[in-house]
Amino acid sequence: MTLTRPQKQLIIGTMDLVLIGCSLWAAVAVRLGAFWPDQVWEDGWPLLLVLPLIGGALFYGVGLYKSVLRSMGRHDVIRIAQASFLLSLVLAAVGFFDFGLFLPRSTPIIFGLLLAVSMIAGRGAARSYYQLLRERGVQKRPVIVYGAGESGIQLVAALNAGREFRPVAFLDDDKGLQGRFISGRRVHAPRDVDYLSKKFAATDVFLALPSVSRARRKEIVHFLSQRPVRVQTIPSMVELAAGFENIDRLREVGVQELLNRDAVDPMSGLFSSVRGRAVLVTGAGGSIGSELCRQILTMEPSRIVLFEISEVALYAIELELREMASELSIELHAVLGSVCDAARLEQVMKTYRVQTVYHAAAYKHVPLVEANPLEGIRNNIFGTRAVAEVAARCKVDRVILVSTDKAVRPTSVMGATKRMAEMVLQHAQARTAETIYCMVRFGNVMGSSGSVIPLFQKQIAAGGPVTVTHPEVIRYFMTIPEAAQLVVQAGSLGRGGDVFLLDMGSPVAILDLARRMIHLSGLEVKDAQSPQGDIEIVFTGLRPGEKLFEELLVSGDVLSTSHPKIMRSLDGPSDLCDLDGILAELETAVVNHDISGALRVLVRTVEGFEQVYPDAMMVDIPDSIATDARAEAKPGRARIENTAALSENASFISVG
Structure with missing residues (x-):
């Protein structure tokens, strides 16, 4: 865990040298059916030392040691297979030009296959050991991933590489996937979420559904909102494709997915x-x-x-x-x-x-x-x-x-x-x-x-x-x-x-x-x-x-x-002709800081603008104002006097 990058590269390189030699010996043994066939190794044993050195130089040249072991993926496997193929060609050339070496023609093919498999397996074992060391003493929170497609698989891989979450199961609507194992996790029907949350003590569900339809997504969110689980989601397919977000960039479910309406598309x-x-x-x-x-x-x-x-x-x-x-x-x-x-x-x-x-x-x-x-x-x-x-x-x-x-x-x-x-x-x-x-x-x-x-x-x-x-x-x-x-x-x-x-x-x-x-x-x-x-x-x-x-x-x-x-x-003002006079009266009230007068104009002008404040809100209003409001105003006018009294000592706040 405390090794430097060059030290880690040296360890992996040494492992590869050993695997090259072992793969060469195993290829010859398998081809000739003997543990140590003398007709090959009596004069050809130096090849067990030379080929690993050639292979080490070749692997370094193709950039095999630039990869980070803990993030090993499909591209690294392909690069290992390519490097193994190149080294098998070198072995074939040696066998072709060195007439004093007895090397069956099928040996390079067997060697290349054995070397590729052993290098991939070795790196996989090293990565597993590395993750085991990282997770020692760390309590990762169990989570359920909704969506067993490509996005779900990528999300599980990203979570496995982290130290916070431990994916325990998949949920998926596809009945053809239910009951199968993907990335080492069983795929369950959505109805099993209550059972899974209790079994694994999982309180989080991550949605890996970037391309699901809007209607179906809302159904899923509504279904999960009835259960005491925290729901987060990966970014949408558009954000992922545009490179704005990463697959493991989780966020809270958008509140728009809780609403009973679809988005309005622009024209x-x-x-x-x-x-x-x-x-x-x-x-x-x-x-x-x-x-x-x-x-x-x-x-x-x-x-x-x-x-x-x-x-x-x-x-x-x-x-x-x-x-x-x-x-x-x-x-x-x-x-x-x-x-x-x-x-x-x-x-x-x-x-x-x-x-x-x-x-x-x-x-x-x-x-x-x-x-x-x-x-x-x-x-x-x-x-x-x-x-x-x-x-x-x-x-x-x-x-x-x-x-x-x-x-x-x-x-x-x-x-x-x-x-x-x-x-x-x-x-x-x-x-x-x-x-x-x-x-x-x-x-x-x-x-x-x-x-x-x-x-x-x-x-x-x-x-x-x-x-x-x-x-x-x-x-x-x-x-x-x-x-x-x-x-x-x-x-x-x-x-x-x-x-x-x-x-x-x-x-x-x-x-x-x-x-x-x-x-x-x-x-x-x-x-x-x-x-x-x-x-x-x-x-x-x-x-x-x-x-x-x-x-x-x-x-x-x-x-x-x-x-x-x-x-x-078809809404329109009731009397356009008189609006200038109304605005002049309203402006005079504003200039004179006459709150009651301004509100009276609004009540008289705006259709439906009437509401009586409850008596509980009249406690701080002087009795004379409250009495006048109740006696003089039509229903709704009391709110004018009430607001005026409440506002006399209020500071004017700019709300932007």
């Missing part, structure tokens, strides 16, 4: 709003904005402008994309600025001759916007108005707004501001035909900042508890890349004032999602049925502005588009 024909154009992305450092920038770069725009208020976020995304943009010969410009600054927006749009704007800048975290409503109004509504008006003045071709399902009959200030932002764009569309305005509504985006999935992962890693707001809360989910693709494609589909939404499949129960994530981490839920479980689920109650389920439509009417997964909503 390259719908990239016309980007390809060859100058594109501006606001909020370029955010979750959706940064992915939009990544996707847009692959669609070959002429230039892309990253517009972001956060210096840290802008630096990160600019640094990430700089090399890729350079390779594709695409101009990349990082610009600091706020969407509320119309003069800055106009300067940027004119300087870079922007043709398409993707407006992703917004404050989106519901509780923070509830506590800071004026900042949410200023950024989400008036920032959108500034983008719309400047785009019209600069004759931008298209403006696409990233919206949310929380804009439909909102119960939060954030949702109400996003619905108002939609109305602002539709109002702008009614005033111009030169610029096309449209918007895209999303459900929850997996992995975005503030989303529930990273929170659950962090809580599980910390040992719990996992916090769920309500046992009946459900949500729609989509991946960040899907969301970005949809925004780009909707930009090409828009004809003016459109509200686009995605066929997002079935909603997901958050409680069920939490349970599955706990199970896939190899842990058990701690509850009344399993008091000895590992992770407890705690219900914290709905947060201010939060509701049990989200909707994508206000009116419920939709039209199909050329994309099978994208629909066009």
Whole structure:
């Protein structure tokens, strides 16, 4: 274990010299049927010394000693066979030209076969002994490998070479493989996973299924999520083929595999709003904005402008994309600025001759916007108005707004501001035909900042508890890349004032999602049925502005588009003509820091924006305000006074 590399090479080389001599003697003995035939060795015994020296030089020359013994594989076996064949040719030449040496013509063939087999066997024995020494005193964790194909075999080989895991069995759907032994492990049916986990005390299942269909993969993950085993997976076939990942680079099962929906495939024909154009992305450092920038770069725009208020976020995304943009010969410009600054927006749009704007800048975290409503109004509504008006003045071709399902009959200030932002764009569309305005509504985006999935992962890693707001809360989910693709494609589909939404499949129960994530981490839920479980689920109650389920439509009417997964909503503002007056009143309230007045405007303008806070939330509100709220306001107006009181002493938080 402490030998140097040259010392190990010397040992293997010495072993080869001995094997060459022994193989030569054995070949002659087998051919002539005698232990020491005098007719060969009486004058030919020096060959037992000379041939090993020739063989050692030959093996060194062909690079036989450059291989690492512990990683010996198929290519090393082929190289040994080739070296043995070359040395057998040397032996044949010696026998042919030395007429004083009696050497049967079949001897070199037997010699080559014996030498190759003995060298391979010797190295295999040495490798086994090396692994035995490495594993002495090391407790390797037993694991089950799901998938007995080529990827599974490679994964087992990689795990055997490591010091952490010990593969104990295969699972495979192929009935023809079940019951057989592969890489020394028995292949079992998937239904045997409970038996195997108990027999071997295995708490981990590794998925070696890089090319399995998406539907089947989800079925397997769902099946395993019902059992207290930790599930990890190797990279996809695309990542392996591209060289981005190695076969032994295990990672947690993607949460998208727990969701009841398939990914939405992009249609390259719908990239016309980007390809060859100058594109501006606001909020370029955010979750959706940064992915939009990544996707847009692959669609070959002429230039892309990253517009972001956060210096840290802008630096990160600019640094990430700089090399890729350079390779594709695409101009990349990082610009600091706020969407509320119309003069800055106009300067940027004119300087870079922007043709398409993707407006992703917004404050989106519901509780923070509830506590800071004026900042949410200023950024989400008036920032959108500034983008719309400047785009019209600069004759931008298209403006696409990233919206949310929380804009439909909102119960939060954030949702109400996003619905108002939609109305602002539709109002702008009614005033111009030169610029096309449209918007895209999303459900929850997996992995975005503030989303529930990273929170659950962090809580599980910390040992719990996992916090769920309500046992009946459900949500729609989509991946960040899907969301970005949809925004780009909707930009090409828009004809003016459109509200686009995605066929997002079935909603997901958050409680069920939490349970599955706990199970896939190899842990058990701690509850009344399993008091000895590992992770407890705690219900914290709905947060201010939060509701049990989200909707994508206000009116419920939709039209199909050329994309099978994208629909066009018929939602529109109830009174476009009065929106200027409404915005002026709202702006006055914001300027005067009149939270109650601003929220009254939202309640009056945004359809469905009504919700009464529970009495428990009125404890810190002065009695006069609470009384006025209950006496004067229609249902839902109490939340205005309540929010105003709660927010008077709140600091204004920038959430980016």
